[in-house]
Amino acid sequence: MVNLGEIFPTFAADTTIGQIEFHSWLGDSWGILFSHPADYTPVCTTELGMVAKLTDEFKKRDVKLIALSCDDVDSHKGWIEDIKTNSGFSQDWPYPIIADQKRDLAVKFGMLDPDEKDDAGMALTARCVFIIGPDKKLKLSILYPATTGRNFDEILRVIDSLQLTATKRVATPANWTSGNECMVLPNIPDEEARKLFPNFRKQDVPSGKNYMRFTPQP
Template sequence: MVNLGDVFPNFSAESTQGTIKFHDYLGDSWGILFSHPADYTPVCTTELGRVAKLAPEFTKRNVKLMALSCDSVASHNGWIKDIQAYNNLSGDFPYPIVADENRDLAVSLGMVDPDEKDAAGMPLTCRAAFVVGPDKKLKLSILYPATTGRNFDELLRVVDSLQLTAVKKVATPADWKDGGHCMVIPSISSDEAKTLFPEHKVHTVPSGKSYLRTTPHPK
């Protein structure tokens, strides 16, 4: 298992774009590694197609993408044609799909779904998503069961928040979207808040505590 703040393992694996060494693949970029239970399955086909359509948005944010399942590279390459056909995609597939036939990565990263098994009774990967920063540390992880497809617009929103809060002394509230008001983090003193966020507002609450401070998006 990899915990938040841990350096993400620098694994080497075969993929649809050749042998990949994870840290080298990321370089100075952010990265998202997401797993799916199996090739040639319905929900996974919608997910990988949606990510392919959103690839330009991730690229704008300096994010590199990588998918993974316990199928072979040959299986991935064949399935990509179905993904493209169903999702009306053309051209080269925009990100690699990693093969993890021995489940080494799935086990080491905690990506195995015990309730989902292949025809041989071997466990499949769950719908995991890991966001890794340019420092190669895990910034966020989300695990979904096989029956629930992911919302990759949410991952774009999460990346916007992570990239903003990495450089500005703010946090993002519930349902925040890029450009929206942010929360001044509690560790910032009142005097410092006035300097850093001259337009910030302190919200009055029954407790009388001044911990709720909002500010326009710090550009």
């Protein structure tokens, strides 16, 4: 397992675009590694198709995408044709899929779902999302069970938050989306906050503590 803020370890892997070394492939971009239980499974098919259709949105944010599934490259390539047909995606396939037949990476990164097994009794890979920054550090991880598909609009939303808060001294409140009000960090005194965020406002609370401070998105 990798903790938030730690360097996400590099690895070599066979993929649908050939052999890669993860850090070299990522370069100076943000990256998302998202795992799948198996090829030719219904929920995964909808997920990979949705990501393909959102490729331009990820590109706008300088995010590279790479998937992982516990089958071989030939299986992945055949599965891609099903994904494209199901999703209506007709362009060249936009991101690689890692082959992890032996579950080496699934074990290394804590991706296995013990409650979901294949016909041979091997644990399936859960639906992990790892967001890695240009500094190669893990910025966010989400773990879904194999039976629950992911919301990739939410993943775009959290990328917007991560990229904003990496460079501006703000936090984002519940259900925030890009362009909405942000929150002034608690460790910034009011005097400094007025200089950084001239239009910030305070919201009164019964405790009388002035910690609910909002500002237009910087």
